[in-house]
Amino acid sequence: MHKKIARWVQDKKSGIKRAVVTAYDYPFARLAAEAGVHGILVGDSLGMVVGGGGDTLGVTLEQMAYHTGMVVRGAGDCLVFADLPFGSYEKGPEQAWGAAVTLLRAGADVIKLEGGAEMASTVAFCSERGINVCAHIGLTPQRVRQWGSFQRQGTDVDSARRLQADAGALAEAGARFLVLEAVPDALAANITRDITIPTIGIGAGPDTDAQVLVMHDLLGLGTESPPFARRYIEGGRIMRDALAEYVREVGNSQFPPHRKR
Numbered sequence: 001m002h003k004k005i006a007r008w009v010q011d012k013k014s015g016i017k018r019a020v021v022t023a024y025d026y027p028f029a030r031l032a033a034e035a036g037v038h039g040i041l042v043g044d045s046l047g048m049v050v051g052g053g054g055d056t057l058g059v060t061l062e063q064m065a066y067h068t069g070m071v072v073r074g075a076g077d078c079l080v081f082a083d084l085p086f087g088s089y090e091k092g093p094e095q096a097w098g099a100a101v102t103l104l105r106a107g108a109d110v111i112k113l114e115g116g117a118e119m120a121s122t123v124a125f126c127s128e129r130g131i132n133v134c135a136h137i138g139l140t141p142q143r144v145r146q147w148g149s150f151q152r153q154g155t156d157v158d159s160a161r162r163l164q165a166d167a168g169a170l171a172e173a174g175a176r177f178l179v180l181e182a183v184p185d186a187l188a189a190n191i192t193r194d195i196t197i198p199t200i201g202i203g204a205g206p207d208t209d210a211q212v213l214v215m216h217d218l219l220g221l222g223t224e225s226p227p228f229a230r231r232y233i234e235g236g237r238i239m240r241d242a243l244a245e246y247v248r249e250v251g252n253s254q255f256p257p258h259r260k261r
């Protein structure tokens with residue numbers, strides 16, 4: 001097993017929590033690495049937070065590879081996860097393997113794919129052929145057009161049971177990590193206890209082995225963030241103020257300063 005992944009498994013056993021954040025380019029990856037973040041996810045959320053789209057479905061494999069390359073150059077010792085985008089893997093294991101190879105060649109350590117037990121054969125095929133897979137269940141944004149909105153999952157007994165079974169099947173198939181998105185805290189805690197691979201939660205309470213946040217939510221760069229995300233700074237306001245000051249200084253000839261010669 002990759003030394004960095006073995007460390008994650010060890011930390012799960014010891015109850016040491018790990019922090020993951022999304023990044024989509026070199027400067028933000030470098031900031032995350034310098035801050036001591038453990039994992040960087042090149043999420044297909046880039047279609048929304050960077051691309052301004054309403055969902056993630058427009059993101060292509062080529063775009064993911066391009067952004068993964070930028071992130072890897074800034075990621076230092078962080079483990080780099082990259083999303084297989086919608087349409088690049090659902091047809092079957094061989095399609096998924098081909099897409100995963102593209103992201104591995106761009107420098108990713110782990111590829112992430114959305115879906116439950118129906119993806120277990122794909123996870124097994126890829127992991128048996130040298131690819132570290134992170135599975136993602138709960139709110140899986142690539143299915144938003146089927147659901148009609150970004151809905152919390154696992155809120156009734158049947159769907160909670162289904163997610164618990166999905167988690168077991170994906171871990172059994174060889175997934176190295178499991179993202180749990182927008183599920184009840186107690187369900188995330190139960191799944192985390194039941195499986196030996198590290199869980200990474202987002203909107204899933206405090207009991208998962210790691211947390212992931214979208215960088216632009218954490219830094220307050222967007223106009224709104226999901227209710228579970230904490231805006232650690234109002235980065236958008238700070239940057240807008242700096243830009244407005246630049247505009248002012250150019251307007252009143254304060255910038256650039258006059259040179260002596």
Ligand code: KIV
Pocket residue numbers: 022041042043044045046083179181202212214
């Ligand atoms: O694309 C993404 O950023 C994600 C996280 C929200 C887990 O999948």
